[in-house]
């Protein structure tokens with residue numbers, strides 16, 4: 001199995017040293033992963049040591065190590081992102097919406113601000129940006145597709161309707177959506193995306209991938225087996241990964 005959403009640096013909690021890299025790879029092995037993908041936040045790009053990652057990966061020949069990036073998508077950032085992506089040979093790029101017009105809405109202290117919104121407006125504003133991220137052509141994967149639910153503020157309208165255009169853009173532009181198991185450990189206490197969206201994504205034949213969003217070694221691979229089982233139950237037979245931005249199919 002695989003985990004493509006791993007933050008070696010956390011939120012700059014540590015540096016990309018040999019021993020820190022080994023701790024993550026060791027945990028991937030302990031979790032029986034066949035593949036691990038590092039995808040640190042793009043704001044730390046100066047601290048990334050891609051060559052060191054590839055060098056230490058050679059010590060673990062039984063493990064496929066991919067090197068990606070999680071990009072914080074904002075309108076108007078496309079050119080800057082595009083330049084950053086051409087400078088480094090990433091295996092894949094996760095596009096994630098963490099902010100609405102400069103408001104970083106997923107910080108723990110932001111819950112009260114969520115409750116001041118009309119919930120449908122909040123979701124619409126969020127999914128509009130996800131749609132633009134997908135349509136930008138910059139990314140391979142959309143990260144934590146319904147992150148806006150983080151504090152369990154739910155829309156009045158069915159989320160599948162509010163997310164419809166974003167999903168169409170994902171489908172049309174050939175992106176994958178991850179099951180991100182980290183949502184279970186947030187106030188909302190469920191994976192991103194939620195079950196009925198997972199079912200819809202499966203029906204639309206949008207490819208899935210898997211990520212723990214680990215910000216420390218101990219979390220690598222967390223709940224990945226269970227996420228796999230959810231997909232199998234839905235009849236999904238394969239997921240995807242990426243090498244040098246090319247999609248590869250992995251049988252479940």
Ligand SMILES: [Zn+2]
Pocket residue numbers: 070096098143144
């Ligand atoms: Zn994220």
Ligand SMILES: [Zn+2]
Pocket residue numbers: 005007070213
């Ligand atoms: Zn992340």
